[in-house]
Amino acid sequence: MSEALIFEKSRSGRRAFAQAPQEPAASKITNRFARANVPLLPEVSELQVVRHFTRLSQQNFSIDTHFYPLGSCTMKYNPRACNALALLPGLMNRHPLGPVSHGQGFMACMFELQEMLKGVTGMQEVSLTPMAGAQGELAGVAMIRAYHLARGDDHRIEIIVPDAAHGTNPATATMCGCVVRELPTGADGDIDVEALRNAVGPNTAGIMLTNPSTLGVFERNIMDVAKIVHDAGGLLYYDGANLNAILGKVRPGDMGFDVIHMNLHKTFSTPHGGGGPGSGAVGVGERLLPFMPIPVVSAKETEGATQYVWLTKKDLPQSIGQLSGFMGNSGVLLRAYVYMRMVGRDGMRRIAEYATLNANYLQVRLQAAGFELAYPKRRASHEFIITMKSQAKTLNVSAMDIAKALLDKGYHAPTTYFPLLVPECLLIEPTETESKQTLDGFIDAMIAIASESEADGERQKGAPYNMPVRRLDDVKAARQLDLAWQPPVGN
Ligand SMILES: *Cc1c(COP(=O)(O)O)cnc(C)c1O
Numbered sequence: 415m416s417e418a419l420i421f422e423k424s425r426s427g428r429r430a431f432a433q434a435p436q437e438p439a440a441s442k443i444t445n446r447f448a449r450a451n452v453p454l455l456p457e458v459s460e461l462q463v464v465r466h467f468t469r470l471s472q473q474n475f476s477i478d479t480h481f482y483p484l485g486s487c488t489m490k491y492n493p494r495a496c497n498a499l500a501l502l503p504g505l506m507n508r509h510p511l512g513p514v515s516h517g518q519g520f521m522a523c524m525f526e527l528q529e530m531l532k533g534v535t536g537m538q539e540v541s542l543t544p545m546a547g548a549q550g551e552l553a554g555v556a557m558i559r560a561y562h563l564a565r566g567d568d569h570r571i572e573i574i575v576p577d578a579a580h581g582t583n584p585a586t587a588t589m590c591g592c593v594v595r596e597l598p599t600g601a602d603g604d605i606d607v608e609a610l611r612n613a614v615g616p617n618t619a620g621i622m623l624t625n626p627s628t629l630g631v632f633e634r635n636i637m638d639v640a641k642i643v644h645d646a647g648g649l650l651y652y653d654g655a656n657l658n659a660i661l662g663k664v665r666p667g668d669m670g671f672d673v674i675h676m677n678l679h680k681t682f683s684t685p686h687g688g689g690g691p692g693s694g695a696v697g698v699g700e701r702l703l704p705f706m707p708i709p710v711v712s713a714k715e716t717e718g719a720t721q722y723v724w725l726t727k728k729d730l731p732q733s734i735g736q737l738s739g740f741m742g743n744s745g746v747l748l749r750a751y752v753y754m755r756m757v758g759r760d761g762m763r764r765i766a767e768y769a770t771l772n773a774n775y776l777q778v779r780l781q782a783a784g785f786e787l788a789y790p791k792r793r794a795s796h797e798f799i800i801t802m803k804s805q806a807k808t809l810n811v812s813a814m815d816i817a818k819a820l821l822d823k824g825y826h827a828p829t830t831y832f833p834l835l836v837p838e839c840l841l842i843e844p845t846e847t848e849s850k851q852t853l854d855g856f857i858d859a860m861i862a863i864a865s866e867s868e869a870d871g872e873r874q875k876g877a878p879y880n881m882p883v884r885r886l887d888d889v890k891a892a893r894q895l896d897l898a899w900q901p902p903v904g905n
Pocket of ligand 1: 547580582624628656692
């Protein structure tokens with residue numbers, strides 16, 4: 415494509431409207447700090463800037479423009495109202511180092527958010543400070559380690575992780591200095607309980623579980639699992655990145671979990687993807703209370719009025735410490751607060767019901783259309799898996815080919831090749847915010863792709879055909895990312 419980069423539109427001397435004063439106080443900057451050369455910036459008009467970035471935004475897939483059934487990522491609609499309220503000037507302009515008496519409104523929101531998350535998860539306390547799911551996991555496993563160390567159980571360093579787990583789980587355990595023991599999944603999608611019995615022992619620190627698992631099914635033996643791990647002296651970690659399926663229905667605390675992280679950016683209304691700000695708030699049960707990351711907001715009754723205060727190292731001397739400047743991503747936390755207040759208790763239940771209804775509707779209709787389910791005997795939770803292993807064998811059409819063909823039909827692809835244990839898989843999560851018409855449109859697209867694959871499997875290998883770019887080398891993009899623009903030689 416010609417002029418894909420804004421630099422390629424640049425013409426010497428062309429300018430857009432300048433919001434900064436023409437002559438900044440350059441003279442006040444000493445020579446030592448002044449630039450020697452003019453920076454390499456594109457010289458373009460305002461209209462060119464507007465067109466360039468608007469066009470780029472339209473070349474992308476987003477929830478605002480497309481159905482986005484990316485399993486495990488919960489790409490649901492995030493109500494604009496949550497954003498608007500999180501941007502209120504009183505909240506936006508609060509300085510984190512301002513006196514506590516000036517931040518009482520903000521702290522009240524944070525305190526109530528902690529309380530609502532406790533209610534939803536059945537945990538005893540919540541800390542809002544981790545800034546991503548992965549950081550919440552780090553906090554959780556660090557607390558498990560701190561708990562064992564405080565009891566003199568230095569040898570408890572083994573973390574059991576099922577083979578279906580999100581990649582961040584084993585990565586987190588390793589970063590915390592633990593040793594990962596992988597646990598196999600049974601044919602029906604539940605954990606192999608016998609294998610778990612054999613895996614636990616005097617070195618067990620804990621187990622990390624996602625429930626419903628990333629296979630899209632609810633772990634039916636969870637109470638047995640909890641007993642086996644607790645009896646062995648280990649603790650249970652709940653990966654609550656996606657709470658959509660369980661909101662108002664079942665609580666990790668009641669399943670026996672000792673610690674949980676929640677991706678507020680997935681379940682509670684912050685647009686995400688592409689590495690934007692997130693929140694991996696953590697909840698703990700009784701055993702881990704002393705180790706929570708700080709600060710936590712607490713409420714005190716003084717002279718008949720509620721006063722909100724920060725709990726710090728003084729109050730929690732065994733805390734694993736501070737994980738972010740101040741208290742995490744306050745914008746994400748405020749959106750989660752507004753969202754939870756907006757939908758309320760009944761709304762939470764409806765989220766779970768529609769998230770699972772939509773997933774099961776898609777699952778049943780895709781199965782009827784000839785797609786193979788990874789776990790055909792199980793009901794879907796908020797997501798489910800189809801496997802393309804027979805198409806891969808007979809037609810040489812892979813899960814990746816189907817994912818690329820979907821882009822041409824106007825749908826963001828589902829998650830591909832995760833979880834790793836299901837060959838040629840697509841993990842599909844429609845979320846509760848999609849209409850039946852949208853789901854039907856997606857099913858029609860899948861059916862059309864299936865028949866196109868039968869007719870001409872080779873053609874699917876070249877998809878997408880209608881996108882601005884075709885198949886990209888994602889390994890190179892990850893390993894040798896080069897975003898620096900250099901002027902062509904001779905210019
Ligand atoms: C998204 C996700 C994570 C990681 O969350 P980040 O905010 O991306 O760090 C962990 N576990 C599961 C199951 C997830 O879906």
